Amino acid sequence: MTAKTSNPAWAVLRTEFRLFLREPGALFWVMAFPPILFVILGLIPAFREPAQELGGARVIDLYAPIAILLSAIMASVQAMPTVLSAYREQRVLRRYATTPAKSWHLLTAQFVLHAGAIAVGTALVLVIGRLAFDVKLPGALVPYLLLLVLAVCSALTIGGLISALSRSSKATAAVGSAVFIALMFTSGVWFPVQTMPGIMGTIVESTPLGAAARGMDQAALGDWPDLRLILVLLAWTVGLGALATRYFKWQ
């Protein structure tokens, strides 16, 4: 007998990667749209001027982490849950459960690929920001990436939870869109978290994307972000992850 050509988990990941490349819509919204939005904002002259109410920062500086989080939101609550729900609805998960590959290989592959797409979106925003608008690379790179990873994990678990709790692809799309708006707001797409007044800012900073936006901004300026923000992200990721695992229906 010849040896297996590959480990099933890898074979599934390779296949899912090919399929991922066949979804130009998802690829656009996750990898291209956030950098494009970032460029459009950067083309507004006022956004490239230091602003007094932002402590001398420029609006475009604030929007680098926001554009990156936008990519994470697009991938997590728009693109991925749709795929997972379709796999459940069309009984793909069930089909793989009968083979040496497992249903969870498909789910893991989806998490990995969407995380990878977010990484591409992130890299594009950082490079464009540096080259086109003189946005400094994050001052404290390690905490910046740590927060980003936590933000991506929490966003993906939110996506996982959406597909876990909704019964059909249609429901997933509807719930995903609602959550999408909420996450965009808390990540500061409309008003950066730093500019939100008093109690509103505090509330938004205790949401996963709000905490990530605030913390990434602090890290961009070269500081370690508040421990509170990191704990908020960790708590959301662990809590939502546990719920998603608990409630995910395989069939």
Next chain:
Amino acid sequence: MAIIEVRGLRKTYGDVVAVDHIDLDVGEGEIFGILGPNGAGKTTTVESIAGLTRPTAGTVSVAGIDPYLDRVAATSMIGVQLQQAGLQGKLTVKEALELFASFYDDPADGLELAEQLGLGDKRDAYYSALSGGQQQRLAIALALVGRPRVALLDELTTGLDPASRRNVWKLVEAARDQGTTIVLVSHLMPEVQRLCDRIALIDRGRVAALDTPAGLVASSSAPTVMSFTPDAPVDLERLRALEGVAEVRQRAERLEVVADDAAVLAVLDLLSRSDVRPEKLRVTQSTLDEAYLSLVAGSENEEAPA
């Protein structure tokens, strides 16, 4: 030697009893058919053998392992075609076959299987672009591509055209000749009669009969079919009242009487006393169809016919 052993299998979903009590032994290298009306528990039985469903009671063993508990061993030696299962929409036929082949130690040539099933020109088509019958044939190819020790095929050729059906039959026989034990669920009597070494007839969650196709026909209470064109009107009720007559049907000008051997003479006797000549008389052995219907007659009245 039995490669599949099912003992006292029972599966309930809440108050619904899907499988009441089933014992089965399937020998290595056998093609074993499972027949029965809708809702009789066929799919649940197959899913239990595949290890997808946990029995409420009883045990299932495939080559000595519990397929529900030992998933690694079970999935590497059992190929499955499920009634309800799909693939990723944008996966091509060729990619699906290659992916599934890569899961197994000694796979068959997937493209050759596709060719034999008439999917050769569809190798680059997306799964979502295939017709229902093509998806079904691909599912059969995927169930067999790993050269499994056991292949479970649920609703083997339901919905396929006669030519595709024959291709599938050949493939199933070829897989058996290479050592694969096959369990198939089917509603098509000619299919079961041609392919299966033995048949279990499942009715209301129990094995109602278990025999070779010929044995089932012979054990039927009405193994004979008479058909003739009466030259004068016949009182059908009097025919039906004869002992051993199971069924009397009017087919255009011909009459069909399903009966046991002893009743054949009684029918002829009655006809001659009534001065009716049975023209173009044919007396044939009844088919598996007839045997099936007489064996599950009780439940057919309560449930949709299979």
